[in-house]
Amino acid sequence: MSTTSLPPGPQQSLPPSLMSTLPGAYYTDPDVFALEQRRIFESMWFCAVRAADLPRPGAFKTVQVGTESILITRARDNSIRAFYNVCRHRGARISTEESGEVKRAFQCPYHAWTYDLDGRLVAAPNLTKMPDIDRVAYGLVNVAMREWLGYVWICLADEPPSFEEDVMGDVRTRLGDVAHIDNYDVAGLKVGRRIVYDVKANWKLIVENFMECYHCATIHPELTEVLPEFADGYAAQYYVGHGAEFGAEIQGFTVDGSSGLDRIPTVSQEQDRRYYAITIKPQVFVNLVPDHVIWHRMFPLAADRTVVECDWLYLPEVVDGGADIDRSVELFHRVNTQDFDACERCQPAMGSRTYADGGVLVPSEHHIGLFHDWLRGRLSD
Amino acid sequence: MIPACPLRSLPRGEAFRLDAEPPIAVFHTEDGQIYAIDDTCTHQDASLADGWLEGCEVECPLHASKFDLRTGQVDAPPAKLPVRTHRVVVEDGTIFVIPSEAPANLPPGVGVRPQGAA
Ligand code: FES
Numbered sequence: 096m097s098t099t100s101l102p103p104g105p106q107q108s109l110p111p112s113l114m115s116t117l118p119g120a121y122y123t124d125p126d127v128f129a130l131e132q133r134r135i136f137e138s139m140w141f142c143a144v145r146a147a148d149l150p151r152p153g154a155f156k157t158v159q160v161g162t163e164s165i166l167i168t169r170a171r172d173n174s175i176r177a178f179y180n181v182c183r184h185r186g187a188r189i190s191t192e193e194s195g196e197v198k199r200a201f202q203c204p205y206h207a208w209t210y211d212l213d214g215r216l217v218a219a220p221n222l223t224k225m226p227d228i229d230r231v232a233y234g235l236v237n238v239a240m241r242e243w244l245g246y247v248w249i250c251l252a253d254e255p256p257s258f259e260e261d262v263m264g265d266v267r268t269r270l271g272d273v274a275h276i277d278n279y280d281v282a283g284l285k286v287g288r289r290i291v292y293d294v295k296a297n298w299k300l301i302v303e304n305f306m307e308c309y310h311c312a313t314i315h316p317e318l319t320e321v322l323p324e325f326a327d328g329y330a331a332q333y334y335v336g337h338g339a340e341f342g343a344e345i346q347g348f349t350v351d352g353s354s355g356l357d358r359i360p361t362v363s364q365e366q367d368r369r370y371y372a373i374t375i376k377p378q379v380f381v382n383l384v385p386d387h388v389i390w391h392r393m394f395p396l397a398a399d400r401t402v403v404e405c406d407w408l409y410l411p412e413v414v415d416g417g418a419d420i421d422r423s424v425e426l427f428h429r430v431n432t433q434d435f436d437a438c439e440r441c442q443p444a445m446g447s448r449t450y451a452d453g454g455v456l457v458p459s460e461h462h463i464g465l466f467h468d469w470l471r472g473r474l475s476d
Numbered sequence: 477m478i479p480a481c482p483l484r485s486l487p488r489g490e491a492f493r494l495d496a497e498p499p500i501a502v503f504h505t506e507d508g509q510i511y512a513i514d515d516t517c518t519h520q521d522a523s524l525a526d527g528w529l530e531g532c533e534v535e536c537p538l539h540a541s542k543f544d545l546r547t548g549q550v551d552a553p554p555a556k557l558p559v560r561t562h563r564v565v566v567e568d569g570t571i572f573v574i575p576s577e578a579p580a581n582l583p584p585g586v587g588v589r590p591q592g593a594a
């Protein structure tokens with residue numbers, strides 16, 4: 096809403112080593128969150144579900160995107176379709192389940208308006224008495240959809256922004272070239288483990304945490320053991336195209352540095368024994384290591400609550416062969432828990448009067464300022 | 477004998493709704509049979525031509541009662557009464573229906589001005 100006035104930035108001048116963060120209210124104010132829902136989550140491409148989670152026609156998932164509930168399904172022709180989860184008759188939710196499967200149609204439980212998997216209105220009580228109801232015009236409302244890297248991305252904007260510039264652009268910015276992620280064949284991998292974290296923190300605290308490694312040596316002992324250069328506080332996200340190298344005695348990206356799983360064969364020589372991290376704005380984090388990919392999707396639900404769904408992706412033969420992935424998963428599961436605990440520790444303090452002007456960023460965190468500039472840009476105008 | 481539609485405009489697996497009084501649904505099954513039954517479900521005003529054809533049965537699109545195309549019998553509630561079946565003749569590539577003379581089992585309110593509230 097244009098009537099929302101954004102919290103002002105800090106007034107005092109800072110020593111050159113420091114930059115200010117966003118003011119505390121950005122992390123607590125429901126009006127700021129409402130503006131973010133509209134200007135960010137309902138306007139940009141949003142990574143919603145893993146395509147393989149819709150294995151058959153009629154399988155569906157519902158996801159919260161900004162203020163909207165979106166129903167994503169697979170149609171008879173195997174294409175993926177996304178709709179607003181809103182009945183065209185009088186607005187009942189078509190599905191209140193997070194996932195499920197219908198045989199051939201979605202039926203509203205209120206008055207039984209019935210929609211096929213393409214969203215078309217196929218039946219309703221007395222429908223033949225109302226031949227002037229166009230079955231497409233009164234079908235479920237479509238949402239723009241793209242499939243990339245094995246994920247379904249949707250966009251609620253009337254005119255979606257360029258997927259190539261926005262989504263692929265973020266990968267290019269981090270890795271230097273989109274081709275570098277193609278080497279990991281992310282679409283061809285299979286979910287070996289999925290963990291859902293319900294984090295009592297603002298989504299931006301999670302983004303900021305993921306962007307910096309100033310905290311790594313303090314809260315991530317296992318990760319710093321595997322990636323010793325993280326002890327200097329500079330995250331893999333500080334540089335373009337830089338992958339953090341595994342320590343000399345480290346055999347694989349596992350909780351104890353023991354060897355990992357089968358290496359993804361198309362990973363290049365220079366990507367071997369390295370860890371890359373990417374943020375795809377506004378809600379995706381990706382970690383690339385030679386034998387797996389860790390893919391996080393954030394679902395911001397309130398100013399102080401964010402659900403993070405994290406997939407550990409391996410070669411299909413690794414997952415189907417029943418290989419033991421526990422030590423592999425455990426490393427980043429610990430990292431996630433350590434990070435989200437830190438975010439939850441910050442959240443209650445965001446409303447403190449001493450944090451009204453926000454905190455400060457040290458030089459190894461200054462690149463987070465770019466995220467703040469981006470955010471302010473999206474919320475203003 | 478009422479002309480319904482050309483045979484070639486009704487592929488297997490599809491239905492045609494004949495705007496008679498009351499309307500009639502003509503089905504072309506996957507194994508090539510043609511059947512005609514009353515189009516209106518006996519439970520509520522739903523078009524069975526919009527339903528799901530499976531073998532020799534059509535499932536009502538609203539509440540899933542199934543009607544046998546050969547006998548008109550219903551398998552399970554909420555619909556309780558059968559639909560009428562009608563004879564079908566194909567001549568010179570056209571499907572004709574000979575409407576049954578039996579009284580139709582129409583749902584409440586159909587053919588009458590709808591009224592009342594839940
Ligand atoms: S609200 Fe969905 S059928 Fe009436």
Ligand code: FES
Binds near residue numbers: 520521522554
């Ligand atoms: S309308 Fe056919 S079963 Fe209810």
Ligand SMILES: [Fe+2]
Binds near residue numbers: 304305311315430434
């Ligand atoms: Fe971290």
